[in-house]
Amino acid sequence: MPADYLPILIMLVVAALFALVALIVPYYMGPRNPSTSKSDTYESGKLPFGTARRQVPIHYYMVAMLFMMFDIEVIFFYPWAVIFRQLKIFGLIEMGVFVAILLVGYVYIWKKGALEWD
Amino acid sequence: MTAIEIPALNFAALLPLFIVVGTGLLVVVLDLFIADKKSLGWLSLFGVILAAIVGNMQQGGAGFDPAFQNVSLLDGYANFFNIIFLSTAALSILVALGYLGRVGLHRGEYYALLLFATSGMMAMGMATDLMVVFIGLETMSIALYVMSALNRHSRPSGEAGIKYFLMGSFASAFLLYGMALTYGATGSTNFSDIGSVLTAGTVAPMAMLGLGLLLVGFAFKVAAVPFQWWTPDVYHGAPTAVTTFMSVGAKAAGFATLMRLLMVSFPAFAVDWQLAIAVLAVLTMTLGNVAALAQKDVKRMLAYSSIAHAGYILVGVAAATTEGIKSVLFYLLIYAFMNIGAFAVVGVLEQKEAIGTKLTEYAGLARKNPWLAMVMALFLFSLTGFPPLAGFWGKLYIFRAAVNADLTWLAVVAVINSGVAAFYYLSVIVQMYMKPAADDAPEILPSTPATRIALAVAGLAVVLIGILPASLVDMVAKGVFG
Numbered sequence: 123m124p125a126d127y128l129p130i131l132i133m134l135v136v137a138a139l140f141a142l143v144a145l146i147v148p149y150y151m152g153p154r155n156p157s158t159s160k161s162d163t164y165e166s167g168k169l170p171f172g173t174a175r176r177q178v179p180i181h182y183y184m185v186a187m188l189f190m191m192f193d194i195e196v197i198f199f200y201p202w203a204v205i206f207r208q209l210k211i212f213g214l215i216e217m218g219v220f221v222a223i224l225l226v227g228y229v230y231i232w233k234k235g236a237l238e239w240d
Numbered sequence: 241m242t243a244i245e246i247p248a249l250n251f252a253a254l255l256p257l258f259i260v261v262g263t264g265l266l267v268v269v270l271d272l273f274i275a276d277k278k279s280l281g282w283l284s285l286f287g288v289i290l291a292a293i294v295g296n297m298q299q300g301g302a303g304f305d306p307a308f309q310n311v312s313l314l315d316g317y318a319n320f321f322n323i324i325f326l327s328t329a330a331l332s333i334l335v336a337l338g339y340l341g342r343v344g345l346h347r348g349e350y351y352a353l354l355l356f357a358t359s360g361m362m363a364m365g366m367a368t369d370l371m372v373v374f375i376g377l378e379t380m381s382i383a384l385y386v387m388s389a390l391n392r393h394s395r396p397s398g399e400a401g402i403k404y405f406l407m408g409s410f411a412s413a414f415l416l417y418g419m420a421l422t423y424g425a426t427g428s429t430n431f432s433d434i435g436s437v438l439t440a441g442t443v444a445p446m447a448m449l450g451l452g453l454l455l456v457g458f459a460f461k462v463a464a465v466p467f468q469w470w471t472p473d474v475y476h477g478a479p480t481a482v483t484t485f486m487s488v489g490a491k492a493a494g495f496a497t498l499m500r501l502l503m504v505s506f507p508a509f510a511v512d513w514q515l516a517i518a519v520l521a522v523l524t525m526t527l528g529n530v531a532a533l534a535q536k537d538v539k540r541m542l543a544y545s546s547i548a549h550a551g552y553i554l555v556g557v558a559a560a561t562t563e564g565i566k567s568v569l570f571y572l573l574i575y576a577f578m579n580i581g582a583f584a585v586v587g588v589l590e591q592k593e594a595i596g597t598k599l600t601e602y603a604g605l606a607r608k609n610p611w612l613a614m615v616m617a618l619f620l621f622s623l624t625g626f627p628p629l630a631g632f633w634g635k636l637y638i639f640r641a642a643v644n645a646d647l648t649w650l651a652v653v654a655v656i657n658s659g660v661a662a663f664y665y666l667s668v669i670v671q672m673y674m675k676p677a678a679d680d681a682p683e684i685l686p687s688t689p690a691t692r693i694a695l696a697v698a699g700l701a702v703v704l705i706g707i708l709p710a711s712l713v714d715m716v717a718k719g720v721f722g
Contacts, residue, residue, distance in 0.1 A: 210246075
């Protein structure tokens with residue numbers, strides 16, 4: 123029923139309003155003393171250097187891809203862990219098969235040297 | 241805390257699939273420790289043959305029961321397609337054993353990916369639920385994307401990989417959207433549940449839209465016009481051993497799911513999709529054949545020819561009768577043998593840096609290597625549809641199914657197309673038998689025993705089915721779903 127989605131619509135409107143208010147109010151009420159270090163690029167507290175348009179080692183791509191794969195594995199673990207006791211031995215075996223298949227991939231990337239930086 | 245009831249899953253029905261996946265995993269691990277990649281090929285071949293034997297022994301037994309809560313079914317239809325996929329895999333492995341070594345590409349990953357792709361195809365053939373269709377499709381496709389780019393140092397191969405990946409992902413998105421709309425309209429992802437909802441109720445526009453998007457997705461996967469643009473570049477750029485495999489396997493898997501989906505889930509819209517498929521068939525046949533006429537490269541020509549063959553097969557799908565299903569099954573098995581055979585010969589003549597695939601480089605082959613020229617002529621005649629070779633019966637059954645389904649106009653278009661196709665198939669034969677070889681023609685390297693086995697098996701199948709089509713007709717009759 124479309125009426126069931128009304129709370130979500132209200133939530134959306136409230137969120138949009140909140141964001142707008144948070145932007146508009148400081149614009150008129152807050153003091154402004156700009157300085158070089160304040161308007162610098164925010165880099166998690168580190169001093170920024172150079173531009174973002176530079177060559178990046180291709181290894182990052184590999185690391186990111188492997189991270190994705192094993193990250194997804196953990197996501198599968200969570201719901202399984204929640205109902206682990208109810209699934210009994212069947213769930214354990216199923217997860218064993220799942221992990222074994224991933225382990226083959228892990229052994230493969232390890233031996234192929236995908237985990238080495240150089 | 242309520243106890244969770246584990247439903248009956250019926251692992252036995254998926255045994256052939258498990259064998260293929262298990263062999264694939266074994267190949268991945270052994271590849272790391274074994275330097276002799278040929279032995280991995282033979283191991284893969286063993287796994288494939290074992291899966292085929294087990295699948296056939298299960299027929300008529302408990303394997304018929306729907307497995308995993310009615311999401312997959314190893315019925316005669318699925319088993320017939322398994323035979324197609326496993327024969328394709330086995331012959332491709334034999335072709336690869338010779339080809340990969342010659343072009344310096346012998347890597348264990350080829351066999352592992354081939355087995356994973358085969359398992360995806362088998363899942364598609366067995367699927368009776370949209371979710372399983374998608375999982376099978378992606379398993380197959382992702383493995384094929386990587387296989388296309390197997391030759392990392394060749395630009396065309398890299399281009400083939402990235403092009404196939406982008407186009408394939410695009411097609412998968414269409415397919416998923418179609419599935420989502422179908423689910424939204426019917427409340428189920430199960431083939432027969434969708435069918436009963438649509439047959440009982442009024443025609444829902446959303447389900448119709450879902451069907452349309454599903455058709456677009458599958459048309460991409462089987463390379464039907466106007467969704468065929470990726471095909472020539474991918475088939476031409478990929479290593480020939482990979483093209484051999486995907487030009488048959490991926491197409492057959494697409495048709496396996498498409499036919500079951502259309503006949504089981506969408507009989508209520510039969511009038512609409514019959515027309516859509518018929519139009520696709522006409523466009524696909526015509527464009528594939530006309531474009532193939534202009535090709536100067538045999539590998540690329542065969543890529544266009546495979547588009548044209550998808551068109552003929554669509555004629556059988558458009559018939560939407562039991563006879564139509566039978567004719568498609570019949571055609572796909574024959575197509576597997578003759579197309580793999582033709583690509584295998586291309587692989588034998590091809591050398592490093594893609595030398596030896598041009599039409600002019602086939603000149604004088606009959607004198608240099610009479611056996612090779614003879615089997616190539618055999619496959620090309622069969623692809624053309626000359627009696628008494630297998631390809632003739634394949635076309636005959638498809639056209640008859642179309643005529644009996646009141647689609648005589650479609651059959652006429654298909655017959656005209658077969659005539660057009662004869663020109664480019666025969667031009668290769670003319671080159672091989674009537675033109676002298678150029679002085680600077682590359683030396684033909686001797687083919688390996690494995691490749692010779694593949695050529696002999698494919699050649700014998702084309703001739704034997706041609707002489708005794710009745711044996712295959714009986715087999716096909718068992719492959720129709722109820």
